[in-house]
Amino acid sequence: MKNKIIIITMLLFTATIMLNAQISHRGFVRTYLGVLPNENGEYSVLQNTFNWQLEYGKNNVGLFVNPMFNYDGLDKNLNISLRQAYFDIYFNKFDLRIGKQQIIWGKADGVFITDVISPRDLSEFLLPEFEEIRIGINSVKLNYYKGNSTIEAVWIPTFQPTIMPDANSIWFPKMELPEIPNSFDYSDATVEQKLSESEGALKYSYLGSAIDFELMTAYMWDDNPAMHITPHFTPGNLQPDSLTIKPEYHRLPLVGASFSKSILGAVIRGESAYYFGKKFSAENFSINGIREKDYIHYLIGYDHNWFGVNVSLQLIQEYILDYEDDIRNNEFSNTATFLASKTFINETLELSLFSYFGIDDGDALLRPKLSYDLSDGFNVLFGANIFVGDDGNFGQYDNNDMIYTKIRYNF
């Protein structure tokens, strides 16, 4: 696979030289060093990245290819990926985009509610830039325009799940499983690649003076597999001796809406989605540890500029309808995000703090950053990831605090 990508990259490079007048190319080179602030000062990240974006346009057709080369200095591995590769056809009233592409929906920042089209790469939790967390997905996207309204239809022929961290990674999430010997059966942990298993989504959006809003519906696969548990009993015993855990993907249809509106110089944002029949893990083995419930995920956000400081606050709640006590998730889950940022010295220096707060578990992720432009396109950044708490989505990574620096040159 790697060899193929290298060959394709070489071909692209040759094509760029041959068609230099028509192909524009941009991108960045970045060095990223992360240190765990323990007594040894162990390196947690040492990456060198070359992100290359090639663009070609003629008449009503456009082409975009984005290979990315990532050398991991700790593993001594060169990872090459094709983040996006698509072509556009522009018509008078509609556009067509075909290929591997990122599709972003909704009004939330750093929270995924109606933004379910592009899967995510969570192999380093939520720490990479959001643009790098999202994975391009093979799809066909049709946009129809009328005035300030847009209808967007997406067809995704093959399911691509979110990338989770390896089991031996420091970012592998804590799984709530009974303390009984268990084994995994991955025989059904895939979705067949055929037309009947494809995904589809439809969105109407409006952008105007009074309000911006989106209405959407999607027939997707749940990115996270449900863990079907089969208990094994010795005759006469009430407690199982062992468990077989079978991860399996299921359909997850949803409808959703989002809006943003200016009020007295501030922006109010909202986003919600209703998911039909999500499979939740439950403690009851008689139903294979799965309960199917509808649930609602929603957010309200507020953005304002106070004395030159951009402040953004989001309150997020997840609610499982018709809740039953053996479900492992809470009936209500509450999270908040907070962002404050300010620039200095004619926008060459920026200080910012982005934070997630798990309200139920009292945990948090604090991400202070200091970024300085040495010259146009040449930036140095110092930051920290501070996990607070012992449990919850963020507290479980309390030992993974990190300080880091990134040097980036855009061309």
Next chain:
Amino acid sequence: MKKFTLMLLTLLMIVSMLSAQELTGLQIIQNVYNRPTAEDQTADLTMSLINSRGNKRVREIKQYLKDFGDMEKKIMFFVAPADVYNTSFMNWSYDKDGKDDDQWIYLPALRRVKRISSDSKSDYFMGSDFTYDDLGDRQPNQDTHKLLREEEIDGETCYVVESIPKEEEYMYSKTITWVIKDKWIGKKKDFYDEGKDLLKTLSVDETKKINDIIIITLSKMENIQSKHKTIMKLENVKINVGVSDLKFTERMMKRGI
């Protein structure tokens, strides 16, 4: 003959009095505000940001403007530096008093058009020495104007008008504008900070007449206190070329240059 001279002098006095009546500070600023502008305009804007050590950073923008009667729409596509390439910014401003602008930004890396807070007119535009308010058309009734004197700059006779904002919290305590006589275009403007010290000086260094409309094509804003300056140059200016209404939409923000 004496009678004729007396009549002429009287007439001149009347004309002079009438013209003196017209020359209130408010009317001069209103004339500047009401100067004919294009129905639509496209241009390439280059901003050179130069700090006190002489280091220069350059921002290049392709911009489109259109007057819709009671509102003006503007869309800007950032061409340089490389890290903001194809970022677009759209602003809809309204004539109606008290109605805030609507603003959106499209960041190509995030692939999303985001509505942004518009209550930050005192923010500096892209790290330049121009605030968003400096770049907009400030309505004359927002300040109290006083004609101070007439003065000559670069061979042009100018009215010198002092403008004090009615709003107490405004970022400037006052501005002084040199308006070229008969052309109704600013030649120079001094901005005073809240401590009443001179903060910035704007100079208009080049104008061009296109289709009988005067366009400022070269200007410089210098922050006297920080010694930082911004040179703003407008090139390839085209006016009244029939820019489509559809240029100012989410579709175009995402599609880019």
